[in-house]
Amino acid sequence: MSGPAVELTGASKRYGDVLAVDNVTLAINAGELVAMLGPNGAGKTTSIHLMLGLRNPTAGKARLFGLDPKDLKARSRIGVMLQESGVPGMLRVEELVRLFCSYYPRPLPVVQAIAMAGLEEKATTLVKDLSGGQHQRLYLALALCGDPEVLFLDEPTVGMDVEGRRRFLQEIGDLGARGRTIVLTTHYLEEADQLAQRVIVIDRGHVIADSSPAQIKARVAGKRITFTTTQQTDENMLAGLPLNSQQVDDHRVRLLTNEPEAVLRELFRRGVEMRDLEVSGADLEEAFVAMTHHEARA
Secondary structure, eight states: OOSOSEEEEEEEEEETTEEEEEEEEEEEOTTOEEEEEOOTTSSHHHHHHHHHTSSOOSEEEEEETTBOTTOHHHHTTEEEEOTTOOOOTTSBHHHHHHHHHTTSSSOOOHHHHHHHTTOGGGTTSBGGGSOHHHHHHHHHHHHHTTOOSEEEEESTTTTOOHHHHHHHHHHHHHHHHTTOEEEEEOSOHHHHHHHOSEEEEEETTEEEEEEOHHHHHHTSOSEEEEEEOSSOOOHHHHTTOOOSEEEEETTEEEEEESOHHHHHHHHHHTTOOOEEEEEEEOOHHHHHHHHHHHHHHO
16 A cells, blocks of 8 residues: 555644644554654644544544545445444344444454454353443454454553453554554553554644654653652652652652652662662653643643
C-alpha cells in the first residue's frame, strides 16, 4: 500500500465555543504501532473519531488508505475498539463473534478471533455474564473479526485484571510485530512505553510531541532516583534538596532531579537509610507530565 494508512491534514473540530482539535496534521504509516497520549479533554479521542469518520472535521480532512473514512472500502479494512462499545447481552460470545465476522469480506475464522482475545473458555457464555475485563477482551475479538490492516484501540485495558492485561498487551505486541498498523490511546503510560514505536502527545487540541518513546523521555532534563527506606518519611528528610519533583508512597521514595550526585550525597550525609536504590533517566510518565504541565503554564 502506498501512502499513509491514516492521515489528518489541517484537521480541526469545534463543539460550539470549544475547539477540541486545532489544525492537526499527522500521518500514520503501514506497520507502525503508535500511541496517542494526552490529558483528559486534550483532543485525542476526538482525533480518533475524525480518523474513523465518526465525526466530521470542522476544517481540514481525514483519510483512511487515502479514502474518506466513511467509505466502506476503507472501513472494511479496519478494526475498532472504542470506550463506549456496547453489545447485546443475551447472545453468546461465539454467536456474537460469528455475527460480526459476517460483516466483513475476508474475516478471521471465528475460533481464531476468540482465541486471539483469550476467550476460548467463555465461547458459550452469555455476554451479560462476562466480567468487566472479559467484556474488554470480547471487544478486542470483535475488532479483530475482519482481519484488519489497521486496528484502533481506545483505552483498551480499562477494567482488565493483571493477567488479562498482560495477555492483551502481549497479543497487541505480537500483532504489531506481524506488521499490523495499530493506533492506541491509553492512560497507562507504561503500556505506551512498552508497546509503541512512536508516541504522539496531544494537549489542548495540538500535537506537542511526535517521536519515539526514547526521544520523548530524553526531552526531560534530570535523573530519577528511587529507593525504599525503613525510616519515617517526613518533609525534613527531603527539605532543601535540589528536586524537580518528589513522590513519597509509604516508605518508597521517588525523586526527579538535575543533580543526582548532590542529592544522594546529602541524603547519605543526613543518614537516610536506602534500600533498592536506583538511578535512571526519566520515564515516559515524567516526560508526559513535564510537557503537558509546560503547555498549561504557557
